[in-house]
Structure formats: C-alpha cells, structure tokens
Amino acid sequence: MHPIINYFVHQGVPLETVILILMFPIIATIIAFFRQVFGIKAFGIYTPMIVTLAFMAMRINNNNGFSGVKYGTIIFISVIIAGMIARYLLKKLRLLYLPRVAITLTIVSFAILAILVFGGSLQRTGLASVSIFPLLIMIAIVEKFVATQIEKGNRTAVLLALETLMISLVCFYLVGLNIIINMIIYHPWVVLLTIPINFFLGKWTGLRFSEYYRFREVFKGM
Amino acid sequence: MFRFIKNSRKILGMNSRNLKYIRPNNRKKAIRLADDKILSKRVLKKGGIPVPDLLAKISSHKELDNFDWSKLPSGFALKPNRGLGGEGILVVYGRKKGWDDAWVKADGSIITIEDIKNHIRNILDGNFSISGEGDIAFFEERLRLLKLFKTYAYKGIPDIRVIVFNKVPVMAMLRLPTKESGGKANLQQGGIGLGIDLATGVTTTAVQGKSKIVEYVPGTRLLLSGIKIPYWKDILELAVKAQEISGLGFLGADVAIDKEKGPVFVEINARAGLSIQIANLAGLRGRLERVEGLKIKTIKRGVRVGMDLFGGEIEEELEEISGRRVIGTVEKVKLIGKNGKEVEVEAKIDTGAMSTSIDVELARELGFEEALNYFEKIEFPQNFSREDAAKIEKELRKKYLTGHSDLDNINIVYSSHGVSIRPAIKINFIMDSLIIPASVNVIKREELKFQAIIGKRNLGRFLVDVNK
Structure with missing residues (x-):
C-alpha cells in the first residue's frame, strides 16, 4: 500500500471510500473519451457516472461479485421501459413538465417495487436486498430521460439511455478490475495522469468514430 | 488509406466545430443574441434585414x-x-x-x-x-409559400440554411418539409436537405433524414436536383450582412422566401448543424480552411468569393460527363452567310421543333436574296390533302432543287398556322463557340420575338438548362 493511502486510512477514512473517490477521475475520463473519440453521448457526464456508482454500491451491498450489475441492469431497463409507458399514457393529457415527471416517477416507483416483490417471490433475495441508495439513483435517471423525451423525442431518449447504460457498464467493469484497484492502492499518483489525457481530449479536433459512419456518403462522394 | 485520412480532414466534425470555429469566433454576447429570437429579430430589422x-x-x-x-x-x-x-x-x-x-x-x-x-x-x-x-x-x-416550392414542400415552408464564415458564404442547403417530418423542415425529423451550388443557387444532391440519399420527392417522380432558388444572390448577401450585424463569426443563417416579401430572415444560429455536409456531399472543414484569414472588406466581395470558390461545379461537371455544352432557352447565335457575312441574333432554343428556322429578312441579309427570289417564282399546288403531301414534296424537290445552288431543300411544313411550303438553305452557325452546320427553313417570323429558332436536329451537342 502506498504511504499516502496508508495515511488516509490511518486518519480514519475507510479504504473503500478512498478507492471510490480516486476512481471518480478515472470514470470521468473514460466517459469523456467515449464522447470525444467514439461519439457516444449518453446523458452527459453526471448520469453515467452516478449509474456506475450505483452499480458499484449494489455490488458492495450484495458482496457477491458481479451479480449486482445484473440487478442494476434489470432495474435500469425497467426504469426506461416504465418511462416510455408513462410517456405513452401522458402524451394526450398535455401536462406541464413537473407534474408530468412526478407521475412518471410514480409509475417507475411502482414498477421497481413490483420487480422487487416479483424477485422475492422467485427466491431472488439478491434483488430485494438492493439498498435504497442505488435505487434512488436509478429513479433519478427518470427526470433526465423525460427531459430528453420532451426535447429530442422518444427515440433519442431511448438511444441516450442505452448509451448511458453501456458506458456505465464499461466503466463498472474497468474500475472493478483488480489491476486498477491495485494501481490506485500502490500508485495513486497515476490518477493525476487523467489531467494530461483530458487536456489532449479537450484539444482533439479529429472526427469521432460515429461521424465516420454519419458522413459515410460524403466520403463516398469524395 | 492515406486518401481516407486526407478526406476525413476535409469534413467538419463536432469536435473541430466546437473547438476551432464556434469557440474562437462566436462570442458569448453574440451567442446570447442568436439564442434570443425576439432580440435578434429586432437587431436584424434595425440593420435593414427583412424579418417576419x-x-x-x-x-x-x-x-x-x-x-x-x-x-x-x-x-x-x-x-x-x-x-x-x-x-x-x-x-x-x-x-x-x-x-x-x-x-x-x-x-x-x-x-x-x-x-x-x-x-x-x-x-x-x-x-x-x-x-x-x-x-x-x-x-x-x-410566411406564405412560394409557388415554386408548392410541389416540393409538404405542408410547411422550406427554408435555406447558409453557413457564413469570415464574411464568405461557404455552404448552403435548402430544407424541405415532408410527410415524414410532419411539415417541419427539420432533417432530424425526416425532412429533406438539398445541397446548393453556391454560384448558381441550383440544388444538387439531396439527403432525407440523417443520411438517406434521395433523388426524388418521396412518392413522386419529381427530381430534387436542378431547382433554381429565386433571389439567390440577395439571400447570400443577406446572410453575410446578418453575420456582420450579429457578430457571429461562424454563422448558420436561416432564410425563408415569402410569396410577397421575398427573402426573410427566420433565424440566426450560433451552433450550425453538420448535416449540411451530407446534403451537399462535401466537407465543410476544407471550405472553412480555404476562407480563413482572407481579408474581405465588403459584403458583395464576400458573396463573390463564396460563389467563385464553392460554385459553378454543376455545369462544368455536366459538360465533363456528357461532353456536351449546357445552354439556356435563349442563346446568342452567330449565323454565317454567303461571302463570310455574319449576323448575330438571339435565338430561341426550341426542343419542340424538329428543325431550325430563320426569318426571311434575316436570310436575305445573309446573302440568300437570289435563292429566295428564285423560290418565290415557283408555282405551288394549292389545297392538297395531307396524304398527298409527301408525294408533292418529292416531286417539288426533284423539279426545282437543282435550279439554284443555295437551295438545300423544299419542305412542306405543318404548323399551328396551317400548311406552307418553305425553302431550306445550307448555313453554318456558331453557338456557345461550337460551329454547327445546318439546313435551315426560311419562314416569315417578323412578327415573332425571335428571328431564329434552333430545333432538335441541331441541338445534339448541347444540353438545355431551362433555368439558365
């Protein structure tokens, strides 16, 4: 263990929290990389990050490796589906924004409760024992999702939600790798490398991978 | 592979748009103006730009x-x-x-x-x-829909997006609302974007939605290319002027054409979209780099530069592909008569007529007086039926064609004015610097606008552009 980490722990900060906090820059950099180089947008940087954390929290809570992700994904997808159903139901009513989000949240809450009860009835206790904090995070996605639905339409919202899920899963697996956890414990200064990497990303003017596809007809014409 | 990388540098992506063009050229104050429609409307109007x-x-x-x-x-x-x-x-x-x-x-x-x-x-x-x-x-x-766009636009008003950078219009597209887009001229929602040749204002290629290349208006055989946008130069000048007024260095100008008011400014955009490149099948970054650093003093000069740099390819391309010249419906023609006498007239290009004809007086001027006098002396049969025409024509040719060396043929011509028997003379004419040998009917055209019409037989080496 690196002396500085040792010092942190001795001051009473739990090791897990130290690792988690030092993971933030790495997750953020991965998300920035996905946006600038691949062109995968997701819901900004905050949402995929917090979903990643929710996945991690579920794992820690469950203490059984990667099964937390399974439940997390199930809940995430059901949140999105509930959001789509809510839109379908509320579309004709022409409600104002916040009441509309509130109703959507209600539907999502009931949906999650139903899933937990259903999981429990199948003796999937892992699902039911998911703590309240990650659940709240999942529900919070709903607002982002509804806002995107209104602004850019259902298709874009679903696409961005799936991109968010994808990035979050990738981030989750990466930061769960022992090699990275060990790196943080033994060489925490590596985290500082994210700054030059982001500097490079921030000056990157090349085409994104998705743009090679978007402009394929232009390439053909050249 | 090398070419691919080179080409990819000509296309403007999100990253380079934001970092190299929006960030340094569009100041916060200008962006705020563009984002505030009522304010930008007032500012543009004050600057003399028509707005709704x-x-x-x-x-x-x-x-x-x-x-x-x-x-x-x-x-x-x-x-x-x-x-x-x-x-x-x-x-x-x-x-x-x-x-x-x-x-x-x-x-x-x-x-x-x-x-x-x-x-x-x-x-x-x-x-x-x-x-x-x-x-x-x-x-x-x-805004009221222009008649020209009626057949193309589905329940909505098409608009023209012009990207202006450094006072030069660099790329433009016409956006058509479609059934899929629910009458909105928005590409993301299924509207059609048509690339525009900057020099002529004529549409070139078209894309529907995000990247589907289309040729016709959906569900019809109506060609999307070749639409000539009216007030083209005015539109470009307005766009450049709007850039001056708004202070947006990298501007996306949206102009619509009202039936009565002509071009009106709908919107200015500080964050112009990138799909315009697909509609034009051309890269924006290459164009922006060509314009960067130019010192443009006046609006007219900026428009001129844009037209010269990013237009005129249509005609050249067509001529290259077909090896034929593109001409309009009215062209200057130089007729070469006897003894090298030349007369230049405006001729109507008439693809509905088989042969070329010129006015009697014009033929006289060109030195065919004698041949015409000879022809006038011939006595022609009257009131023959259409069935007999071919036979009579044959007999006349046999009998009189040898009578005068300038007389090339005798034709019985049926037209809306009835039937007439006309002489034809051999003559060369020069159109768009090509010499065309022709057998030309001589008829009375003095009361008509054009002294000469050029018919199909002599148009084989040309393509007619009705918009020219």
Missing part, C-alpha cells in the same frame, strides 16, 4: 390570462423565444369557420384557444427552451 413581423409576445402567466385573442390574424406562427431545433413551434393557417375560438393547423386538425394556452404555458415553463429556464412565447406573422 412580430405580432405579440407573452412573457408571463398573467399576460396570458389577459391576452386579447381577437387581435390575432387568421394565420400565425407561435414560437418559444429560446427554442432549440424548431421545437415547440406551432403554425396555424386560418380560423376554423363558424368557430370563434379555434384555428386550423397545417395537417387540417383543429386547435382551440385552450390548446394554444396550454402550449404557451409549456413555453413559459421553459419546456422547449435551450436552458430549461422560463421562457417567452411570441406570435409571428405566418
């Missing part, structure tokens, strides 16, 4: 409650002041007959005051605004 009239605005729920609905005209557009990408715009075409509180939308559906009020409440709450904060709703005069 502002009818009324509503900035609070209280104003909404006290709003006098009777002062609205029968047709109008309702817009959020800080809307994004055409969201939240409502257009009505007229009052519903027999109702005093309802209008009719583009798709024929009815919308009541209560519906409109609800829509305005959504706008006021900021549901369509860029920042999500509270917003202002405003009513604007509805």
Whole structure:
C-alpha cells in the first residue's frame, strides 16, 4: 500500500471510500473519451457516472461479485421501459413538465417495487436486498430521460439511455478490475495522469468514430 | 488509406466545430443574441434585414390570462423565444369557420384557444427552451409559400440554411418539409436537405433524414436536383450582412422566401448543424480552411468569393460527363452567310421543333436574296390533302432543287398556322463557340420575338438548362 493511502486510512477514512473517490477521475475520463473519440453521448457526464456508482454500491451491498450489475441492469431497463409507458399514457393529457415527471416517477416507483416483490417471490433475495441508495439513483435517471423525451423525442431518449447504460457498464467493469484497484492502492499518483489525457481530449479536433459512419456518403462522394 | 485520412480532414466534425470555429469566433454576447429570437429579430430589422413581423409576445402567466385573442390574424406562427431545433413551434393557417375560438393547423386538425394556452404555458415553463429556464412565447406573422416550392414542400415552408464564415458564404442547403417530418423542415425529423451550388443557387444532391440519399420527392417522380432558388444572390448577401450585424463569426443563417416579401430572415444560429455536409456531399472543414484569414472588406466581395470558390461545379461537371455544352432557352447565335457575312441574333432554343428556322429578312441579309427570289417564282399546288403531301414534296424537290445552288431543300411544313411550303438553305452557325452546320427553313417570323429558332436536329451537342 502506498504511504499516502496508508495515511488516509490511518486518519480514519475507510479504504473503500478512498478507492471510490480516486476512481471518480478515472470514470470521468473514460466517459469523456467515449464522447470525444467514439461519439457516444449518453446523458452527459453526471448520469453515467452516478449509474456506475450505483452499480458499484449494489455490488458492495450484495458482496457477491458481479451479480449486482445484473440487478442494476434489470432495474435500469425497467426504469426506461416504465418511462416510455408513462410517456405513452401522458402524451394526450398535455401536462406541464413537473407534474408530468412526478407521475412518471410514480409509475417507475411502482414498477421497481413490483420487480422487487416479483424477485422475492422467485427466491431472488439478491434483488430485494438492493439498498435504497442505488435505487434512488436509478429513479433519478427518470427526470433526465423525460427531459430528453420532451426535447429530442422518444427515440433519442431511448438511444441516450442505452448509451448511458453501456458506458456505465464499461466503466463498472474497468474500475472493478483488480489491476486498477491495485494501481490506485500502490500508485495513486497515476490518477493525476487523467489531467494530461483530458487536456489532449479537450484539444482533439479529429472526427469521432460515429461521424465516420454519419458522413459515410460524403466520403463516398469524395 | 492515406486518401481516407486526407478526406476525413476535409469534413467538419463536432469536435473541430466546437473547438476551432464556434469557440474562437462566436462570442458569448453574440451567442446570447442568436439564442434570443425576439432580440435578434429586432437587431436584424434595425440593420435593414427583412424579418417576419412580430405580432405579440407573452412573457408571463398573467399576460396570458389577459391576452386579447381577437387581435390575432387568421394565420400565425407561435414560437418559444429560446427554442432549440424548431421545437415547440406551432403554425396555424386560418380560423376554423363558424368557430370563434379555434384555428386550423397545417395537417387540417383543429386547435382551440385552450390548446394554444396550454402550449404557451409549456413555453413559459421553459419546456422547449435551450436552458430549461422560463421562457417567452411570441406570435409571428405566418410566411406564405412560394409557388415554386408548392410541389416540393409538404405542408410547411422550406427554408435555406447558409453557413457564413469570415464574411464568405461557404455552404448552403435548402430544407424541405415532408410527410415524414410532419411539415417541419427539420432533417432530424425526416425532412429533406438539398445541397446548393453556391454560384448558381441550383440544388444538387439531396439527403432525407440523417443520411438517406434521395433523388426524388418521396412518392413522386419529381427530381430534387436542378431547382433554381429565386433571389439567390440577395439571400447570400443577406446572410453575410446578418453575420456582420450579429457578430457571429461562424454563422448558420436561416432564410425563408415569402410569396410577397421575398427573402426573410427566420433565424440566426450560433451552433450550425453538420448535416449540411451530407446534403451537399462535401466537407465543410476544407471550405472553412480555404476562407480563413482572407481579408474581405465588403459584403458583395464576400458573396463573390463564396460563389467563385464553392460554385459553378454543376455545369462544368455536366459538360465533363456528357461532353456536351449546357445552354439556356435563349442563346446568342452567330449565323454565317454567303461571302463570310455574319449576323448575330438571339435565338430561341426550341426542343419542340424538329428543325431550325430563320426569318426571311434575316436570310436575305445573309446573302440568300437570289435563292429566295428564285423560290418565290415557283408555282405551288394549292389545297392538297395531307396524304398527298409527301408525294408533292418529292416531286417539288426533284423539279426545282437543282435550279439554284443555295437551295438545300423544299419542305412542306405543318404548323399551328396551317400548311406552307418553305425553302431550306445550307448555313453554318456558331453557338456557345461550337460551329454547327445546318439546313435551315426560311419562314416569315417578323412578327415573332425571335428571328431564329434552333430545333432538335441541331441541338445534339448541347444540353438545355431551362433555368439558365
């Protein structure tokens, strides 16, 4: 263990929290990389990050490796589906924004409760024992999702939600790798490398991978 | 592979647009102006740029409650002041007959005051605004569709997007609303974007939605390329002027054409989209780099540079592909008569006529006096039937063609004026610097606008562009 980490722990900060906090820059950099180089947008940087954390929290809570992700994904997808159903139901009513989000949240809450009860009835206790904090995070996605639905339409919202899920899963697996956890414990200064990497990303003017596809007809014409 | 990388540097992606063009060229103040439709409308109008009239605005729920609905005209557009990408715009075409509180939308559906009020409440709450904060709703005069666009546009007004950089228009596209896009000229929603040749204002290639290349208006055989946009130069000049006024170095100008007012400015955009490259099948970054650093003093000069640099390819391309010259429906023609006598006239290019003909007087001037006099002395049979015509023609040719060396042929011509027997003479003419040998009918055309018409037989080496 690196002396500085040792010092942190001795001051009473739990090791897990130290690792988690030092993971933030790495997750953020991965998300920035996905946006600038691949062109995968997701819901900004905050949402995929917090979903990643929710996945991690579920794992820690469950203490059984990667099964937390399974439940997390199930809940995430059901949140999105509930959001789509809510839109379908509320579309004709022409409600104002916040009441509309509130109703959507209600539907999502009931949906999650139903899933937990259903999981429990199948003796999937892992699902039911998911703590309240990650659940709240999942529900919070709903607002982002509804806002995107209104602004850019259902298709874009679903696409961005799936991109968010994808990035979050990738981030989750990466930061769960022992090699990275060990790196943080033994060489925490590596985290500082994210700054030059982001500097490079921030000056990157090349085409994104998705743009090679978007402009394929232009390439053909050249 | 090397070429691929080189080409990819000609295309403008999100990263380079934001970092190299928007960030350094569009200051915060200018962006704020562009994002505020009412303000930018006022500023543009003050600068002498035509904009749709502002009818009324509503900035609070209280104003909404006290709003006098009777002062609205029968047709109008309702817009959020800080809307994004055409969201939240409502257009009505007229009052519903027999109702005093309802209008009719583009798709024929009815919308009541209560519906409109609800829509305005959504706008006021900021549901369509860029920042999500509270917003202002405003009513604007509805533009009327230009006749030319009637067959192309589905229930909506097409608009023209021009990208201006450093006072030079660099790329443009015409956006057509379609059935798929629900009458909105928005590409993301299934509208059609047509690339435009900057020199001529004629449409070239077309894309529907995100990247589907199309040739015809969906469901028809109506060709999308070759539409000539009226007021083209004016539109480009307006766009450059708007750049000057707004202070946006990298500007996306949206101009629509009203039936009566001509070109009007709908919007200025600080964050011009990138799909214009697909519509034009050309890269924007390469063009921007060519224009960067040029010192352009006047608007006219900027437009000129844009037209020269990024236009004129259509004609050259066509001529290259077909090896044929592109001409208009009226062309200057130099006729070469006897003893090298040359006369230049304007000729009508008539693809409906088989052969070329010129006026009698013109033929005399060219030195065919003698041949014509000889022809006039011939006695022709009268009142023959159409069946006999071929036979008579044959006999006449046999009998008289040898009589004068300039007489090339004798033709019986059926036209809307009846039947006539005409002489034909051999003559060369020069059109668009090509020498065309022709056998030309000589007829009386003095009362007609053109002394000569060029028919199909002599047009084999040309393509006719009706817009030219």
